[in-house]
Amino acid sequence: MRWLGIIAPALLAGATIGGTAARAEQMCAVDLNGNGDAADPGETASCTAMQGGTWQCPLEQVACPRSAAGSYTCPLGPQYGCASAAAGSAPTCSPVACIDTGQNPIETEPVTDDPGALNDGQVDADGNCLGNIQIFSGRALRCRRPGLEDTFQNCCADKGKIVKDGMGSSLMSLSNKITVAKNLFTGIKAAYTAYKAGATASSAANAGAHAIIAGIDPTSIAISLAINFMIETLLQGCDEQDMETGMLRGSGMCHEVGEYCASKILGICIQKAKSQCCFNTKLGRIIQEQGRPQLKDFNAIGWGPVKHPDCRGFTAEEFQALDFSRMDLSEYYGDVESKAQSDIQVDMKDKIDAYMQTINP
Structure with a gap:
């Protein structure tokens, strides 16, 4: 045709x-x-x-x-x-x-600014959440395929593992699920803003790197790789969400929901994008991918509409209902070299049980 x-x-x-x-x-x-x-x-x-x-x-x-x-x-x-x-x-x-x-x-789909699960509920005197808790929550993001508006550069390209899985063998960061993603966005936005204001790609990338490490443990991100990534993608015409998604996706933290038309004219698609649900750890992404099919509430919605993915986390009740024996976590085990698989499984169970006790005494 x-x-x-x-x-x-x-x-x-x-x-x-x-x-x-x-x-x-x-x-x-x-x-x-x-x-x-x-x-x-x-x-x-x-x-x-x-x-x-x-x-x-x-x-x-x-x-x-x-x-x-x-x-x-x-x-x-x-x-x-x-x-x-x-x-x-x-x-x-x-x-x-x-x-x-x-x-x-040109008619362009607005970029979804998904902040993820917010800490907006009531807490008791000890700081414990009194409202609904989401475990392994993610954010809806997108990156653009080679097309008209990104000068035919692949803003979804895998540039290697830049963001490290800060969880390691521990689930201690369950109560702070999207910290890495939020601070990564802060740094990317700083780099993109500086570049648009006239800074060189190199100086803009350095500004972005400083903004990233100011908010998180610098060991959780490969700063030199992040700087190189930002320089390259800024010069390619990728925007801040392209860059953030690219970093998280290359680090194994995103589930691809699907592809959609991001821009069209006269009904003709001239730019495509890939929608993602991105998490702050690879483990979070793996458990989401293998846990959702086990739960009835997700059977009807899956990952939600392609343009507006549903990246919510598990409720405490849903998380307790997950059967981890039916999950293949070998992809995660491969990233953890310091412990045997059996030790990791025991450690995960202990951490989960301890965490569930704190939120559901």
């Missing part, structure tokens, strides 16, 4: 991108690979100004042969006009239409 449309990259367009309105541009797009969108490299282009005040799309452009009578005709059909880009250049034609993006702005 093929269809015609219009696109507008971040530096052009009649859309508002990053809060800045840009000038209108004649652009074109076509589904060249037949997958139903124009979000892949080579499927979008700027149109060329032609003689006579017209525009022509370079996609599928062909030369117009000259007849014996001296006129030019388009081999693709008489409905397509031939035109020259400059004096003396050979006439060409294209079957792909050009449209002014100022008249057809």
